[in-house]
Amino acid sequence: xxxxxxQLKLKYQGKKMAPAFNALHTFLYTPNDTTHSGGHxxxxxxxxxxxxxxxxxxxxxxxxxxxxxxxxxxxxxNGFPENFDLFExxxxxxxxxxxxxxxxxxxxxxxxxxxxxxxxxxxxKGHEVEEGYLVTxxxxxxxxxxxxxxxxxxxxxxxxxxxxxxxxxxxxxxxLNPALTIRAFLFFAYPTWMSGxxxxxxGAVDRAGTADAISGETVLGFLAQGxxxxxxxxxxxxxxxxxxxxxxxTSKLLILLGALFLIFSKIASWRIMVSAVIGAxxxxxxxxxxxxAGWLPEYSxxxxxxxxxxxxxxxxxxxxxxxxxxxxxxxxxxxxxxGKWFYGFFIGLLSVMIRVFNPGYPEGVFLAILLMNVFAPTxxxxxxxxxxxxxxxxxxxxxxxxxxxxxxxxxxxxxx
Amino acid sequence: xxxxxxxRKGLDINLIGAAEQTTSKAVTxxxxxxxxxxxxxxxxxxxxxxxxxxxxxxxxFYNKNKEEMxxxxxxxxxxxxxxxxxxxKILTLKILxxxxxxxxxxxxxDLDTAEAPAIKNFLLQCxxxxxxxxxxxxxxxxxxxxxxxxxxxxxATAPLAADVDxxxxxxxxxxxxxxxxxxxxxxxxxxxxxxxxxxxxxxDIKGIELHKVSGPHPxxxxxxxxxxxxxxxxxxxxxxxxxxxxxxxxxxxxxxxxNAERTIALAGxxxxxxxxxxxxxxxxISTFLYASGVKEDRFRLINGDVLTGTKTHTEGHLGFYNNTxxxxxxxxxxxxxxxxxxxxxxxxxxxxxTFSWLMPKKKYDLNTNTNGExxxxxxxxxxxxxxxxDIYPLQLLKACMxxxxxxxxxxxxxxxxxxxxSLTEFICISKQPHQQIIREGLDLLQKELG
Numbered sequence: 001x002x003x004x005x006x007q008l009k010l011k012y013q014g015k016k017m018a019p020a021f022n023a024l025h026t027f028l029y030t031p032n033d034t035t036h037s038g039g040h041x042x043x044x045x046x047x048x049x050x051x052x053x054x055x056x057x058x059x060x061x062x063x064x065x066x067x068x069x070x071x072x073x074x075x076x077x078n079g080f081p082e083n084f085d086l087f088e089x090x091x092x093x094x095x096x097x098x099x100x101x102x103x104x105x106x107x108x109x110x111x112x113x114x115x116x117x118x119x120x121x122x123x124x125k126g127h128e129v130e131e132g133y134l135v136t137x138x139x140x141x142x143x144x145x146x147x148x149x150x151x152x153x154x155x156x157x158x159x160x161x162x163x164x165x166x167x168x169x170x171x172x173x174x175x176l177n178p179a180l181t182i183r184a185f186l187f188f189a190y191p192t193w194m195s196g197x198x199x200x201x202x203g204a205v206d207r208a209g210t211a212d213a214i215s216g217e218t219v220l221g222f223l224a225q226g227x228x229x230x231x232x233x234x235x236x237x238x239x240x241x242x243x244x245x246x247x248x249x250t251s252k253l254l255i256l257l258g259a260l261f262l263i264f265s266k267i268a269s270w271r272i273m274v275s276a277v278i279g280a281x282x283x284x285x286x287x288x289x290x291x292x293a294g295w296l297p298e299y300s301x302x303x304x305x306x307x308x309x310x311x312x313x314x315x316x317x318x319x320x321x322x323x324x325x326x327x328x329x330x331x332x333x334x335x336x337x338x339g340k341w342f343y344g345f346f347i348g349l350l351s352v353m354i355r356v357f358n359p360g361y362p363e364g365v366f367l368a369i370l371l372m373n374v375f376a377p378t379x380x381x382x383x384x385x386x387x388x389x390x391x392x393x394x395x396x397x398x399x400x401x402x403x404x405x406x407x408x409x410x411x412x413x414x415x416x
Numbered sequence: 417x418x419x420x421x422x423x424r425k426g427l428d429i430n431l432i433g434a435a436e437q438t439t440s441k442a443v444t445x446x447x448x449x450x451x452x453x454x455x456x457x458x459x460x461x462x463x464x465x466x467x468x469x470x471x472x473x474x475x476x477f478y479n480k481n482k483e484e485m486x487x488x489x490x491x492x493x494x495x496x497x498x499x500x501x502x503x504x505k506i507l508t509l510k511i512l513x514x515x516x517x518x519x520x521x522x523x524x525x526d527l528d529t530a531e532a533p534a535i536k537n538f539l540l541q542c543x544x545x546x547x548x549x550x551x552x553x554x555x556x557x558x559x560x561x562x563x564x565x566x567x568x569x570x571x572a573t574a575p576l577a578a579d580v581d582x583x584x585x586x587x588x589x590x591x592x593x594x595x596x597x598x599x600x601x602x603x604x605x606x607x608x609x610x611x612x613x614x615x616x617x618x619x620d621i622k623g624i625e626l627h628k629v630s631g632p633h634p635x636x637x638x639x640x641x642x643x644x645x646x647x648x649x650x651x652x653x654x655x656x657x658x659x660x661x662x663x664x665x666x667x668x669x670x671x672x673x674x675n676a677e678r679t680i681a682l683a684g685x686x687x688x689x690x691x692x693x694x695x696x697x698x699x700x701i702s703t704f705l706y707a708s709g710v711k712e713d714r715f716r717l718i719n720g721d722v723l724t725g726t727k728t729h730t731e732g733h734l735g736f737y738n739n740t741x742x743x744x745x746x747x748x749x750x751x752x753x754x755x756x757x758x759x760x761x762x763x764x765x766x767x768x769x770t771f772s773w774l775m776p777k778k779k780y781d782l783n784t785n786t787n788g789e790x791x792x793x794x795x796x797x798x799x800x801x802x803x804x805x806d807i808y809p810l811q812l813l814k815a816c817m818x819x820x821x822x823x824x825x826x827x828x829x830x831x832x833x834x835x836x837x838s839l840t841e842f843i844c845i846s847k848q849p850h851q852q853i854i855r856e857g858l859d860l861l862q863k864e865l866g
Contacts, residue, residue: 046788
């Protein structure tokens with residue numbers, strides 16, 4: 001097998017289809033490349049391993065999302081169980097099966113369309129297929145409503161990969177996070193499918209207007225409409241994730257575990273995660289303070305969201321998921337360690353701000369991250385400037401001895 | 417007064433096959449060779465023709481841009497071959513050695529009275545000058561420029577590198593003479609860095625400022641020490657020289673003889689009994705390689721250490737600046753699912769199913785496989801963990817790649833040499849050739865501004 005593939009690789013070398021073949025080959029076998037410039041040994045990690053680590057952190061969220069898809073669907077029809085039991089009501093075969101048939105197609109379409117475009121561009125441009133989409137392809141089904149039509153997803157993925165990434169030169173060159181570009185495209189192109197109380201539960205859109213109509217409003221949806229009293233979910237529901245929402249964003253426990261795994265494996269930046277949480281809490285505290293100070297009348301449409309306890313913001317919506325898996329994208333985020341603190345902080349801050357002030361759609365994290373993606377180079381610019389300034393300051397005390405060649409001497413006499 | 421240097425960021429790569437501290441005398445080599453790529457940026461002009469006789473210490477060629485700068489023959493014999501490459505560029509000079517060595521005896525300046533120009537001229541004429549390198553640009557020092565300081569690292573932290581204290585043992589006299597002479601070439605200080613717990617002969621040397629260094633690699637790289645002690649600013653020049661070359665300078669100044677003899681470490685997992693050998697610059701590596709024995713037939717032979725050395729082969733010759741020869745396995749094999757399975761036998765700074773963090777003391781048998789394909793820069797924040805200088809490594813690399821001279825200058829390219837980027841290159845997830853990028857950046861900067 002190894003030998004046969006090696007022969008095939010040699011056969012394809014220099015041909016147009018070589019990138020496509022190599023992508024499949026290197027998926028099976030780490031290549032036999034050896035060092036030919038600089039150091040003679042290299043560390044064990046490559047981009048595939050890095051991306052794979054992120055995917056491993058996402059798999060629990062995906063599996064949970066499948067169970068939750070079924071759970072929300074059946075609960076919307078039959079009512080939520082009285083005495084909730086994890087194994088009796090949630091981790092059931094029925095739930096999983098329903099989740100599988102609704103979520104798996106999303107995953108397949110996301111990967112299928114995205115990778116097809118990646119391969120196409122790699123073959124046209126003659127570079128290797130890059131691994132960036134492995135993570136993007138996994139993120140996309142996790143941040144869309146469960147019933148997103150597949151054709152819609154396919155168009156959005158095509159848009160996101162081409163405009164969000166390939167036009168800039170592929171993985172490592174893009175300015176905006178591709179997964180969020182896809183999400184933003186869906187949101188602005190098909191808003192009715194992306195918000196409201198019908199999209200978060202499987203089957204709700206189809207049944208709308210019939211006698212069997214069901215609905216599932218997200219916690220944020222209730223708050224945005226000023227119906228906080230109707231929220232039936234407990235805090236533990238929100239933490240464990242038994243609430244409606246995008247496929248992978250609901251379980252804060254699994255997101256937290258994923259975050260710890262990514263921080264421990266040193267793949268994602270803890271600086272961004274920590275500062276983003278601080279930013280979100282800060283904004284939440286400010287809003288709480290405004291409400292407590294009595295500056296906001298109770299009839300204000302922002303009242304419910306602004307009086308929502310500051311720390312609960314982390315438990316609802318996609319904020320936690322965005323902070324852990326999207327804000328930490330190294331390509332589109334800040335690249336300097338100091339810049340990461342500012343970058344993360346503003347993501348947290350803006351997410352909660354958009355969430356509270358945007359009446360149409362109470363989820364702001366994807367907009368906040370996209371906005372900060374745009375500003376990340378600016379942040380880095382000022383951080384690097386600081387380093388340059390330090391160097392210029394040092395230059396003032398530089399000891400430079402004159403060159404004792406004739407040329408310099410003659411120059412000196414001229415200027416003197 | 418000395419300033420201690422404690423390095424926190426970095427990575428020690430422990431490899432199998434460190435040289436045992438016993439020294440054998442290598443078999444005398446028949447043919448000696450000077451590889452002209454060792455002298456980066458020098459355009460050679462030959463002084464001898466093919467077939468002519470040469471004495472040890474007699475100039476073979478000079479620097480076209482600086483005629484006084486001579487490069488001398490390590491041995492006496494016949495210049496048997498001038499190997500040329502594309503556009504008749506001289507690649508290698510081969511000298512068939514005489515049975516009995518005949519040295520040029522130079523007239524030594526009196527160190528008590530000699531001024532800087534006399535010492536400079538002596539070193540330039542007698543072939544001692546090329547050992548002195550300068551920053552910026554990491555090239556052989558320009559004799560027209562007075563350096564603000566001279567830096568010597570007597571503490572090797574690179575994987576499998578020769579132990580400096582062992583190599584310098586009982587050589588105080590040569591060291592002192594060389595230091596005294598160098599001290600006259602700069603109004604500034606001579607900074608010497610030794611390991612914190614080392615028994616270095618430098619302790620007793622006068623005319624230096626001693627620094628004790630501790631911490632992981634690259635603590636022993638002279639660039640790291642310069643950055644900590646007295647960083648190079650735009651317009652400033654510092655010189656660096658490696659301690660083993662001080663011995664040659666010392667002997668040259670004591671006896672007038674250019675004695676190219678050097679103690680080198682033969683190391684690496686391929687070597688059966690890794691140890692030290694005394695040999696000469698340009699000697700055939702096979703004269704000592706097979707004395708220690710090799711475990712396999714196919715391997716990578718490196719002039720220098722695994723991070724900064726140059727690739728050579730079993731018919732190759734010891735490099736001009738090298739005091740380590742390393743042999744490690746070639747890694748031109750495929751690895752099934754090598755990108756996702758747990759890895760225990762390779763070094764990594766992440767913990768992405770790589771487990772070298774569990775065993776910091778374990779010694780590894782690394783091969784030359786790149787463990788992945790070349791990619792654009794993706795991951796950020798990793799280089800900083802092993803890069804102790806006050807420089808943004810990723811930004812500097814990118815500035816070099818896009819040839820932005822202003823950025824290169826502002827971000828501190830003057831302070832670095834390619835070897836300073838050997839560790840970031842090692843851990844690079846995108847497998848970018850950092851040292852090559854920096855080398856090209858330095859060359860461009862020198863061409864445009866130097």
